[in-house]
Amino acid sequence: MNQPIDLAHLPLRVEAGLPLRVSPMQAGQTLAQHLPALQQLVHERLEVEGGMLFSGFAGIDVAAFQGFAGAFGHPLLSYEFGSTPRSKVGAGGVYTSTEFPAHRAIPLHNEQAYTTEWPMRIWFYCAQAAEQGGETPIADSREVYRRIDPAIRQRFADQQLLYVRNYGNGLDLPWQQVFNTDERQAVERYCRDKGIQFEWLDGDELRTRQRCQGVAQHPRTGDWVWFNQAHLFHLSALDAETQEILIDSVGLEGLPRNVYYGDGTPIEASLLDEVRGVLDECAIRFPWHSGDILMLDNMLTAHARAPFKGPRKVVVAMAEGRTAEGRR
Numbered sequence: 001m002n003q004p005i006d007l008a009h010l011p012l013r014v015e016a017g018l019p020l021r022v023s024p025m026q027a028g029q030t031l032a033q034h035l036p037a038l039q040q041l042v043h044e045r046l047e048v049e050g051g052m053l054f055s056g057f058a059g060i061d062v063a064a065f066q067g068f069a070g071a072f073g074h075p076l077l078s079y080e081f082g083s084t085p086r087s088k089v090g091a092g093g094v095y096t097s098t099e100f101p102a103h104r105a106i107p108l109h110n111e112q113a114y115t116t117e118w119p120m121r122i123w124f125y126c127a128q129a130a131e132q133g134g135e136t137p138i139a140d141s142r143e144v145y146r147r148i149d150p151a152i153r154q155r156f157a158d159q160q161l162l163y164v165r166n167y168g169n170g171l172d173l174p175w176q177q178v179f180n181t182d183e184r185q186a187v188e189r190y191c192r193d194k195g196i197q198f199e200w201l202d203g204d205e206l207r208t209r210q211r212c213q214g215v216a217q218h219p220r221t222g223d224w225v226w227f228n229q230a231h232l233f234h235l236s237a238l239d240a241e242t243q244e245i246l247i248d249s250v251g252l253e254g255l256p257r258n259v260y261y262g263d264g265t266p267i268e269a270s271l272l273d274e275v276r277g278v279l280d281e282c283a284i285r286f287p288w289h290s291g292d293i294l295m296l297d298n299m300l301t302a303h304a305r306a307p308f309k310g311p312r313k314v315v316v317a318m319a320e321g322r323t324a325e326g327r328r
């Protein structure tokens with residue numbers, strides 16, 4: 001058992017809050033130099049605060065980031081069954097955070113909460129902060145859960161969610177990219193293994209359906225968290241014009257992505273607007289500085305991306321895969 005950490009005597013500057021901010025006392029110091037203290041700090045505080053921002057450390061590059069993220073007892077994960085385009089960045093387990101267009105915001109979400117297997121931990125390294133915007137806003141998923149109307153919470157807990165995705169019609173990522181293979185059999189194996197229903201359609205199109213949690217309980221802290229991506233997958237996430245064009249061209253069934261209650265009944269757009277309102281109220285924004293690393297407990301803390309201008313490079317790493325309890 002580790003001795004409780006004495007923050008006053010730590011050779012680091014630590015400011016409580018979300019994110020907990022950690023920086024060196026003197027310029028020029030590296031993460032590697034402070035690794036044992038940082039590991040202990042993470043051990044004691046990550047699951048209390050939900051996220052930590054390491055700022056002002058010297059000598060960070062993608063390789064140092066990879067080494068740091070891998071220093072907390074779990075190998076880095078590969079990005080499977082993704083929902084946005086990403087590329088590998090040099091070192092194993094490090095990816096571009098997303099290649100989603102710069103002018104668009106990505107709403108708050110917990111990574112891979114749209115499936116039944118997700119990383120417990122996620123790190124972001126800002127190699128180059130954008131000139132304008134490009135923040136990674138975060139939110140306390142325990143607080144989101146508390147603020148959501150209890151009747152909605154109950155409904156999401158009882159009924160769960162059914163995510164439906166269509167690949168290969170040119171409107172979203174091709175299945176080859178999402179499943180990282182050109183072989184249909186490999187896709188089928190993956191889906192059977194993960195409890196995802198699949199259906200091959202004409203023209204090399206694939207449709208998947210997966211029943212997933214709406215809320216979840218953190219395995220170590222016992223906290224209940226709002227844990228789904230209904231507000232991102234639902235048709236109402238798109239503007240009215242795009243909704244109309246999509247429905248005209250592929251129909252409701254063929255939408256690149258959509259989500260229903262677990263039994264297949266539609267989710268009310270107004271209910272998701274309420275959820276989006278709570279997420280907005282809970283958003284915490286802070287600027288990136290090149291060289292910063294943000295480490296989040298992916299169940300306790302959601303993340304987003306603000307629109308930006310000019311070049312921006314934020315890469316991501318994930319670790320400690322967890323499977324939903326009672327996955328069917």
Ligand SMILES: [Fe+2]
Pocket residue numbers: 109110111303
């Ligand atoms: Fe994300």
